[in-house]
Amino acid sequence: AKRKLQVPKQRELGDLDLKVGSGTNWLSVDASLICEEGVILSFRQLIDDRAGRFVKLGDDHFVALSEQLRRRVDALAGLGSLHDDGLHASPVMLPVLEELAADLADPKFDAEAQSRLERLRALAATKVRKPRRFTAELRDYQRDGYAWMWRLAEAGFGACLADDMGLGKTVQALALLAQRSALGPALVVCPTSVVINWISECKRFAPTLRPQLLSDAGDRAALMQQLGPRDLLVCSYGILAGEHEALAEIPFATAVFDEAHALKNERTKRARAARELQAGFRLALTGTPVENRVDELWSLFRVVVPGLLGSKAQFEARYANPIARGEREAAGRLRSLLRPFILRRTKAQVLDELPARTEITLHVTPSADERAYYEALRRRSVDIIEADPKKKRFRILAEIAKLRQAAVDPRLLDADAAPGGSKIAALLEQIQALRDEGHRALVFTQFLGSMALVRRALQAAAIDHLELDGSTPAAERARRVAAFQGGEADVFLLSLRAGGVGMNLTGADYVLHLDPWWNPAVEDQATDRAHRIGQTRPVTVYRLISVGTIEEKILALHERKRELADDILDGLGGDEALDLDELMALLA
Structure with missing residues (x-):
């Protein structure tokens, strides 16, 4: 006669028996599940079979794990490495273990672990004085x-x-x-x-x-x-x-x-x-x-x-x-x-009292000469990459760097290129309008060559400005920051990496990014030199983007990058390293 398959009874979170002990340099974590007829499922069995809903007890016997129980076993398994005497976890896991044990029926912590938990609770209740x-x-x-x-x-x-x-x-x-x-x-x-x-x-x-x-x-x-x-x-x-x-x-x-x-x-x-x-x-x-x-x-x-x-x-x-x-x-x-x-x-x-921050993308249309230069460079880049498949990734990154500079101004790559300067002209026009209305601005760019082009444009227009890049000595850097904060100059021209961290530049209420960086977090850090504690005016951020170039595609990447940080710290996550196909798409 055929044996009947036993319908498994579902086990809930309250059925999990958790024990936490203290080793020399680790915490010992053991969990088990008591099933029908006194059968005990070990932590190793639970971990090995946690991917599915059912855990096998015998030939015809299974136990069903509730979704909540399965997730808790999964979380416990991720705290350390499994040994014969249970899971070994770092002592820093104790607060995490307390949280995971909070809704279990009867979690057991040994005397030393319990003492440390009581110490943590006492610290949590301590009033900390300045x-x-x-x-x-x-x-x-x-x-x-x-x-x-x-x-x-x-x-x-x-x-x-x-x-x-x-x-x-x-x-x-x-x-x-x-x-x-x-x-x-x-x-x-x-x-x-x-x-x-x-x-x-x-x-x-x-x-x-x-x-x-x-x-x-x-x-x-x-x-x-x-x-x-x-x-x-x-x-x-x-x-x-x-x-x-x-x-x-x-x-x-x-x-x-x-x-x-x-x-x-x-x-x-x-x-x-x-x-x-x-x-x-x-x-x-x-x-x-x-x-x-x-x-x-x-x-x-x-x-x-x-x-x-x-x-x-x-x-x-x-x-x-x-x-x-x-x-x-x-x-x-x-x-x-x-x-x-x-x-x-x-x-x-x-910060309810922090002034509003407005972000605006300014689309700059390149001149006919600039478009022709960029398109010829793009096609040549694709040919160079396809000609050497073994060094494809290295070649792609090198060619992308060239295209990013060409999108700002062809003169960054070729001093003899036909003068276009559409983006520099658009930047200068914006700065002049802001100055006429009594505003002061930070201008960020990642290329030293574009800093030189902007410098010449500002000088030609008789606009006072200060500069800062990676070669500026620390003492001089502090002097220039203090000068700008004191009202000297209408414009502060900064390299993105050197000027994007650790400075208070609330003397400006406008921020202009001449070219987009891969990661919006880097740009945000730069913008926050002005939009921070101490700022009393609304801050407006302009991003200048060359139409029909790689810059438009970099801007599209920004949203994906923002999602990664938010997902890990606040919600769902996703890994954002660009693969070869994605890099090639930037050249399309």
Whole structure:
């Protein structure tokens, strides 16, 4: 006689038995499911079969997992690596485990884990006071951010403050540095362009700290040897990479990485040097924790919260690859994992009083000569790429760079090209109209050649302007920023990368982008030099786009890039590395 297949009874979230213990350097996580007739499904069985709804018990016996239960097992499995005695997870996973256990019937944490949880709860209830003699008046959300960082530091975790550009991440970090200054020396690593800003802001708001600049000048070895409590060492990412061995010897109480997307590539010297540092608390400051790819988060958190996202292979299997396939659950699991360690507030959420920001795209029609030059260059680019398939990607990127310059002005590639200058002329016309109405403007471009063309156009029109690019020394950079803020010049001409971070340029109420960058986050950072705390006037942003060129296609990419950052931090995710077909489409 045929045996009847048993109709499985569905198991719910409340049936899951979770145990959390404390190992030497890890947490031991075990979960099991008690089924009919005393049969117990082990964590390994649950993990191995979690892809489907049914788990096999015997020849004719199955147990059905509810969708909620299956997702919880999946989330637990992503916290570490499976061993014979259960899952081993980093101690930083404790807040995540508490959240995952919150709605279970009877989760069991051993005495040590329970003690640490009680410590976390006590910290959460602690009222955090502003540091003594700290002179900045913190807004409510800034006090919340400072308190959040303090609690994570006291708990022994790292943190990423990912507030929108212009919300005062520096002053929040300075409050924390002042609070922890008695514990030992601190380190701030930042782009060269904002080194002086950190020194001046420290002197202005945190007089109990002693800021020290580690630069190419002076006796660096002697400076590092004499560091003690209340000293704040400030250096660039370049100095960090060059002095990594000496810096790794210093037991810092706190290490802050400003514009921390500089650490998004784990293979760079700066990222390796950052990982080698000794620090009681590590803090990343960045308005753009994800610029292009999800794995940038892995590199960043490997520095500030080691162990949180597992190995590179584990991260790719659990999160990056599924997110690239558009799987909602993977993005949700990643958000849940990051939630205790990343704080992000947008301007819309916290700054009701910030003036409006309007964005306008100005479409510039090239002259007949410019169109002919661009089209000939485009066709030649396609021929060059097709002629050498083995070096296709390298060739594509090189040819795209040429087309982007030609879209601004053919003279960037060929000094003898027929004078067109349609885009420069459109920019100048806009600047003159703004000046006549009493407005002041920031002009951003990524090409030094186009800076030279704009400079000549401004000089010919007798328009006062200041300039700043990557070659501008830090002290001179600070002088020019102060001059513009003091009312000197109607226009500030800046290279996108050098002028796009760490400066307050609220003296301008118009921002003009001469050419589009691949990633809108970089442009937004530049725009936020003007649209930030301290701005009292509405800010208008103009993007000049050459009609019929690669610039129109780059603009279309912007929306996709914005979606990536929003999806990982706020919702569904997708991986945005361009493949060869997408790159070729830019040349079409």
